[in-house]
Amino acid sequence: MLTILTQKPPIIIAHRGASGYRPEHTLAAYELAIDMEADFIEPDLVITKDGILIARHENEISATTDVAIRPEFANRKTIKVVDGEAKNGWFTEDFTLAEIKTLRAKERIPQLRPQNTAYDGLWEIPTLQEVIDLVKHKSVETGRTIGIYPETKHPTYFQSIGLPLEETLVVNLQANGYEGSNAPIFIQCFEVSNLQELSIKTDLPLVQLLNVSGKPYDFVVSGDERTYVDLATAEGLREISRYAQAIGIHKNLLLPKDSEGKLLSPTSLISNAHKANLLVHVWTLRNEDFFLPPDLQGNPQGEYELFFNLGIDGVFSDNPDTAISVRVNKK
Ligand code: G3P
Numbered sequence: 001m002l003t004i005l006t007q008k009p010p011i012i013i014a015h016r017g018a019s020g021y022r023p024e025h026t027l028a029a030y031e032l033a034i035d036m037e038a039d040f041i042e043p044d045l046v047i048t049k050d051g052i053l054i055a056r057h058e059n060e061i062s063a064t065t066d067v068a069i070r071p072e073f074a075n076r077k078t079i080k081v082v083d084g085e086a087k088n089g090w091f092t093e094d095f096t097l098a099e100i101k102t103l104r105a106k107e108r109i110p111q112l113r114p115q116n117t118a119y120d121g122l123w124e125i126p127t128l129q130e131v132i133d134l135v136k137h138k139s140v141e142t143g144r145t146i147g148i149y150p151e152t153k154h155p156t157y158f159q160s161i162g163l164p165l166e167e168t169l170v171v172n173l174q175a176n177g178y179e180g181s182n183a184p185i186f187i188q189c190f191e192v193s194n195l196q197e198l199s200i201k202t203d204l205p206l207v208q209l210l211n212v213s214g215k216p217y218d219f220v221v222s223g224d225e226r227t228y229v230d231l232a233t234a235e236g237l238r239e240i241s242r243y244a245q246a247i248g249i250h251k252n253l254l255l256p257k258d259s260e261g262k263l264l265s266p267t268s269l270i271s272n273a274h275k276a277n278l279l280v281h282v283w284t285l286r287n288e289d290f291f292l293p294p295d296l297q298g299n300p301q302g303e304y305e306l307f308f309n310l311g312i313d314g315v316f317s318d319n320p321d322t323a324i325s326v327r328v329n330k331k
């Protein structure tokens with residue numbers, strides 16, 4: 001199973017594109033990642049008022065677009081509760097795709113990535129179809145299999161407002177020829193029930209995301225008491241293996257930190273997951289010291305080496321060129 005995807009592990013998944021170098025979730029960020037030879041590009045998905053899947057990390061879009069300075073949309077600003085948290089801003093489900101297309105992307109963390117602000121205002125918010133079209137075009141150009149690793153964001157919330165993501169995603173992928181357990185696709189989610197339902201509707205590979213704290217929001221709603229840490233136990237992993245082919249884990253679930261941020265010994269998560277026939281993909285590795293532990297300041301390559309040596313099957317990276325260089329040197 002998954003031979004196309006796993007023949008050169010660890011796979012490099014470009015997190016929100018090459019988001020260390022371009023504003024996240026733009027076609028420019030995805031294309032740069034592909035040019036850096038990432039194996040997969042990762043679009044987080046939300047949806048518009050007219051039911052079109054678009055690539056954004058949140059449905060509240062003021063942090064990554066120019067919507068807040070657009071006078072024609074000033075009256076769309078509102079407060080909504082998403083996954084139990086009040087959010088004040090502008091929401092994709094209140095905009096048609098035509099309106100979304102008038103917006104322009106901007107850098108999310110200009111204080112850490114000031115060089116990326118040179119690209120603010122240049123690029124549109126891409127649809128899933130545009131991401132797929134880019135991948136098809138670049139696959140022909142490069143002769144490489146380039147995978148897509150879509151994440152459904154806030155599925156319980158979107159279901160509750162009559163704009164479910166999953167059916168649209170599967171239909172879009174099927175219409176573009178993505179079918180079967182060996183397709184270069186991983187569908188990921190932090191919630192559980194939608195992945196379980198997807199496992200009945202599609203053979204495409206599925207990924208259960210596991211955070212280092214908290215619990216899936218659908219568990220909050222249903223009253224299920226299990227946390228992500230419970231799902232990361234040997235028993236939890238066996239349960240996940242009934243509907244998913246991989247886990248996508250916060251890096252500290254595998255390499256915990258002490259109170260000063262120093263790395264501790266690895267947990268048994270990889271061996272437990274592999275025993276349950278689950279691949280292990282780790283998120284998110286980034287070059288900036290801000291994201292690196294004290295022992296690895298100025299040495300982002302060292303963090304990849306640590307995780308690669310532990311036997312992970314894939315890594316989400318904001319800097320695919322760094323990830324690829326470490327993988328090349330490892331062989
Ligand atoms: O999807 C896994 C990884 O991307 C971490 O989640 O919050 O960056 O979408 P997030």
Ligand code: CA
Pocket residue numbers: 042044151
């Ligand atoms: Ca994601």
